[in-house]
Amino acid sequence: MVRSLSILLVTISFAFAQKPIGLTVDASDAAQRIIHASLKIPVSPGPFTLEYPKWIPGEHGPTGPVADLASLRISAAGKTLAWRRDDVDMFAIHVDVPAGANELEVSLDYLSPAETTGFTSGASATTELAVVSWNQVLLYPQGQPSNSLQYRARLIVPSGWSFGTALPIERESGNTVDFAPASLTTLIDSPVLSGRHLRTIELSPGAMPAHYLHLAADSDAALNLSPETIAEYKQLVSETGALFGARHYRSYHFLVTLSDHVAHFGLEHHESSDDRTNEAAMTDEDARRFASGLLPHEFVHSWNGKYRRPAGLATPDYEQPMKGRLLWIYEGLTEYLGTILTPRSGLLNAEEYREGLAETAANLLDTPGRDWRPLEDTAVAAQVLYGSRDDWENVRRTVDFYPEGELLWLDADVMIRKLSQGKKSLDDFCKVFHGGKSGLPEVKPYELSDVVTALNSVQPYDWESFLRTRVDTIRTQPPMGGIVEGGWKLSYLEAIPSMLRIEEEERHWVILRYSLGLELNEDGVIRDVIRQSPADKAGMAPGAKLLAVNGRQYTAKVIHAAIQSGKGKTEPMELLVKDGEIYKTFRVDYHGGDRYPYLERDESKPDVLSEIIRPHAR
Numbered sequence: 364m365v366r367s368l369s370i371l372l373v374t375i376s377f378a379f380a381q382k383p384i385g386l387t388v389d390a391s392d393a394a395q396r397i398i399h400a401s402l403k404i405p406v407s408p409g410p411f412t413l414e415y416p417k418w419i420p421g422e423h424g425p426t427g428p429v430a431d432l433a434s435l436r437i438s439a440a441g442k443t444l445a446w447r448r449d450d451v452d453m454f455a456i457h458v459d460v461p462a463g464a465n466e467l468e469v470s471l472d473y474l475s476p477a478e479t480t481g482f483t484s485g486a487s488a489t490t491e492l493a494v495v496s497w498n499q500v501l502l503y504p505q506g507q508p509s510n511s512l513q514y515r516a517r518l519i520v521p522s523g524w525s526f527g528t529a530l531p532i533e534r535e536s537g538n539t540v541d542f543a544p545a546s547l548t549t550l551i552d553s554p555v556l557s558g559r560h561l562r563t564i565e566l567s568p569g570a571m572p573a574h575y576l577h578l579a580a581d582s583d584a585a586l587n588l589s590p591e592t593i594a595e596y597k598q599l600v601s602e603t604g605a606l607f608g609a610r611h612y613r614s615y616h617f618l619v620t621l622s623d624h625v626a627h628f629g630l631e632h633h634e635s636s637d638d639r640t641n642e643a644a645m646t647d648e649d650a651r652r653f654a655s656g657l658l659p660h661e662f663v664h665s666w667n668g669k670y671r672r673p674a675g676l677a678t679p680d681y682e683q684p685m686k687g688r689l690l691w692i693y694e695g696l697t698e699y700l701g702t703i704l705t706p707r708s709g710l711l712n713a714e715e716y717r718e719g720l721a722e723t724a725a726n727l728l729d730t731p732g733r734d735w736r737p738l739e740d741t742a743v744a745a746q747v748l749y750g751s752r753d754d755w756e757n758v759r760r761t762v763d764f765y766p767e768g769e770l771l772w773l774d775a776d777v778m779i780r781k782l783s784q785g786k787k788s789l790d791d792f793c794k795v796f797h798g799g800k801s802g803l804p805e806v807k808p809y810e811l812s813d814v815v816t817a818l819n820s821v822q823p824y825d826w827e828s829f830l831r832t833r834v835d836t837i838r839t840q841p842p843m844g845g846i847v848e849g850g851w852k853l854s855y856l857e858a859i860p861s862m863l864r865i866e867e868e869e870r871h872w873v874i875l876r877y878s879l880g881l882e883l884n885e886d887g888v889i890r891d892v893i894r895q896s897p898a899d900k901a902g903m904a905p906g907a908k909l910l911a912v913n914g915r916q917y918t919a920k921v922i923h924a925a926i927q928s929g930k931g932k933t934e935p936m937e938l939l940v941k942d943g944e945i946y947k948t949f950r951v952d953y954h955g956g957d958r959y960p961y962l963e964r965d966e967s968k969p970d971v972l973s974e975i976i977r978p979h980a981r
């Protein structure tokens with residue numbers, strides 16, 4: 364409380380002391396994937412350095428797309444000034460402000476990519492819609508905390524397009540929007556979703572704070588949500604109230620982009636989230652299930668990640684490196700809470716939830732990279748692992764603090780419930796740690812010891828050892844305690860579970876990792892080979908292309924038929940593969956039939972898992 368109050372006072376006094384920086388962003392050419400911007404920056408004569416935002420909150424890495432900053436021109440008092448990029452810091456631009464000048468005029472273009480990989484620096488615009496991330500279209504004076512810099516932003520959207528954002532609006536006229544002055548922190552934390560086909564749905568009508576679902580799509584048809592889907596998102600709002608007991612935003616805005624031609628990801632903000640998924644994700648039942656965890660996860664971040672943030676990630680500007688060591692709390696706990704809110708809200712049923720949990724556990728069990736890399740190292744190395752390749756991912760490990768964080772916090776939840784004989788749960792921890800008094804956005808940084816203290820206030824236990832042994836030591840087994848003590852067992856079936864079938868369809872993959880040890884793209888290219896699996900023992904490599912199975916041209920159907928017909932036999936399966944220009948046949952010794960993970964009820968224990976995922980809000 365003290366920390367946030369002082370930040371607020373600094374912001375207010377600075378706002379009176381200095382004229383805000385003027386920023387005009389012209390997104391009229393968004394459909395051409397080029398966005399124009401201009402700034403008016405109050406300055407004093409002498410050497411001056413501008414920074415392009417580098418470390419983007421929520422992306423946990425130096426992902427600011429500085430290579431796409433173009434057409435940079437700087438002038439003062441009507442004269443063009445020479446600028447010079449720093450030799451070491453590619454994001455810093457030096458300029459000499461001439462005597463007598465008190466304002467810099469800066470103009471720039473942002474070249475928005477068509478490439479759909481990456482996060483906000485990936486594809487963000489189509490002919491029908493665009494997401495404006497302010498960090499991509501501005502510069503800021505070096506050396507000033509983002510809380511103390513005020514910006515007055517104007518946005519021009521293509522004519523006929525509407526928009527949604529959490530950034531408070533001062534006035535609107537035609538396709539020009541003038542926003543109220545805001546700190547650089549709030550501005551960058553408040554992207555704008557705009558589009559030709561845009562629909563806004565209120566999720567908590569009549570209640571304060573308000574919640575909005577803004578949907579922009581490549582077609583009107585994609586905005587045609589069923590009343591059930593709308594009711595489930597309204598329930599999600601109620602369930603977060605029941606879970607956290609307080610809200611730390613003025614209003615909350617889900618900014619949902621429905622397009623097959625933008626990057627797909629979610630990025631959390633304090634008062635909104637930038638949620639980008641398939642065009643059919645709100646209307647087609649399978650696509651809807653596949654994307655059902657996205658909004659719950661990003662919404663949870665308003666509490667866990669934005670309001671409560673690891674001190675190493677609560678940096679004063681966009682230049683200081685972020686430290687990801689506690690991402691297993693920032694992302695891992697969010698993954699757990701988002702995943703249990705999905706069935707609590709009705710977005711998935713209990714069986715679909717358990718199918719997802721079984722897949723998470725099975726994949727972590729199949730990760731030989733566990734025997735060299737502790738979970739914590741995946742968090743520390745997040746900034747390099749987000750962009751790591753699919754091949755040999757099971758040996759390298761990837762951003763495992765998401766799925767393993769889910770298991771770890773389920774383990775903690777079940778442990779609290781067991782120790783307290785069902786009287787307490789992780790929901791109580793969330794009220795202590797993330798709740799408090801509702802009000803304006805603020806950041807309360809924390810260290811691991813604060814989390815341990817809050818856990819102990821709910822249920823005394825040696826939480827420090829509980830967490831440390833699961834996080835910073837090498838453990839070949841993932842934390843399975845939540846599933847096992849929650850009354851369920853990981854088993855394997857021949858029939859593909861519905862959520863895995865949907866995942867195969869939505870990702871265009873063929874998942875054979877639990878049988879042969881292969882993950883394939885639809886066209887037969889091998890995404891990954893699981894180490895120590897039958898395919899690995901046969902010598903197969905990621906990146907090669909599977910052409911034929913037992914002499915017959917490869918399709919998903921053909922390989923499943925071969926797996927089934929080889930069941931219980933001794934003859935190996937012959938896989939013809941093209942690797943570069945070389946054709947080679949691998950003999951894979953596998954006779955166990957199709958094999959997929961699912962959770963089986965263990966009647967010897969109480970069904971804690973079902974208690975966790977039942978609806979909690981009235």
Ligand SMILES: [Zn+2]
Binds near residue numbers: 631660661664697
């Ligand atoms: Zn997240």
